Amino acid sequence: MYKKMFFALVTLSLLLAGCSAANRSLDSVQQLPVEAPAAAPEMQREAVGEGFSPDKSAYSMDNSATTIERLVIKNATLSIAVDDPLKSMETISKMADAMGGFVVTADMYQQTLSNGAKVPQVSMTIRVPVEQLDEAMGAIKAETDQPVISENVNSQDVTAEYTDLDSKLINLEAAERQLQEIMASANKTEDVLSVYSQLVSVREQIEVIKGQMKYYEQSAALSSISVQMYANAAMQPITIAGWQPKGVAKEALQSLINTLQSLGSFGIRAVILYIPVLILIFGPIALIIWGIRALVKRARRGRKTPFITPEA
Numbered sequence: 001m002y003k004k005m006f007f008a009l010v011t012l013s014l015l016l017a018g019c020s021a022a023n024r025s026l027d028s029v030q031q032l033p034v035e036a037p038a039a040a041p042e043m044q045r046e047a048v049g050e051g052f053s054p055d056k057s058a059y060s061m062d063n064s065a066t067t068i069e070r071l072v073i074k075n076a077t078l079s080i081a082v083d084d085p086l087k088s089m090e091t092i093s094k095m096a097d098a099m100g101g102f103v104v105t106a107d108m109y110q111q112t113l114s115n116g117a118k119v120p121q122v123s124m125t126i127r128v129p130v131e132q133l134d135e136a137m138g139a140i141k142a143e144t145d146q147p148v149i150s151e152n153v154n155s156q157d158v159t160a161e162y163t164d165l166d167s168k169l170i171n172l173e174a175a176e177r178q179l180q181e182i183m184a185s186a187n188k189t190e191d192v193l194s195v196y197s198q199l200v201s202v203r204e205q206i207e208v209i210k211g212q213m214k215y216y217e218q219s220a221a222l223s224s225i226s227v228q229m230y231a232n233a234a235m236q237p238i239t240i241a242g243w244q245p246k247g248v249a250k251e252a253l254q255s256l257i258n259t260l261q262s263l264g265s266f267g268i269r270a271v272i273l274y275i276p277v278l279i280l281i282f283g284p285i286a287l288i289i290w291g292i293r294a295l296v297k298r299a300r301r302g303r304k305t306p307f308i309t310p311e312a
Contacts, residue, residue, distance in 0.1 A: 071157070071158050071216060071220050072155050073156040073216070073219045074133055074153065074155050074156075075156075075224040076133065076151075076153045076224070077228075078137065078140055078141070078148065078151050078225065078226070079149040079150040079227075080140070080144045080149060081144055081146045081149060081229075081231070081232050081234075082143050082144045082146075082229050083144075083231075083232055085108070085119075085120045085229040086108065086120055086122065088122070088229055089106060089122045091143065092124065092139075092143070092227060093124075093126070095140075099128045099135075100129055101129065101136075101222060102126070103125075103126050104126060104127060105123075105125045106122070106125075107123045108120055111230070111231070113234060114254070119234050121229065121230055121231065123227070123229075124229075125226045125227070127224050127225075128225065129222060130220065130222065133153075133223045136223075137151075137225065149228075158216050158219075161216065162213060162216050165212055168205075169209045169210065172209065173206060176199065176202050176203060176206065
């Protein structure tokens, strides 16, 4: 009898101790910040992009310094004049595909010149592997035999931002593992729900950070090139002294042609449209005025004629 009671008391004591430990663990996790440092085994993180190798070590649980190579985003802009912007757009698109890149945007619209002619103009953006950026720029410049209108290559070092995100990700993943262990050992329903709510919040932050890191990695791996292409017919000739007699004569001749065209168009409209309309509007008015003047003249002549009496 005593042996049975002793065994029951021991069993109950063990159960109470387990519940107390679970409650203490739950209290500790409720006070745990989302980004608090937590112990984590040494991890390996693979980075995609220039200067990142798959076997690069990230961070270890003792927060020892880790060498992380540079992560640089390179982008370029280019403006050129070509003979046929539409044909050049197709050539550049095929080049991007052949290099393992792709076309981000490609827009074409018409540009009206001073002489009334319309020529196409193209604005497009492509992405190519960063190690082939110079080759791609050279291929685009080869589309024209004219001097480049404008060119710009810029670089952005995002190593610090990427490193900070990587550190936050490791801490959040460690917190996620701890929350999973606590939830597995919790006995009360409200404890499980509380831990699960924090676990969902931590996982959301993990996904956001992973998305940001992936954006940096892809931006560093694929450079962006924005290309503006004008038709050669739309570009003015490049001068050194600033004045070209040939250009002035060409502009004067074009102005003369435009003036003659305007006068000819006005004459055609006057004969076909303006004169018939004016006749229809003012013709009846002119006839009425002419008739009134004729009646007035007759009346005046009648008053001036003398009255002659016959002689006796």
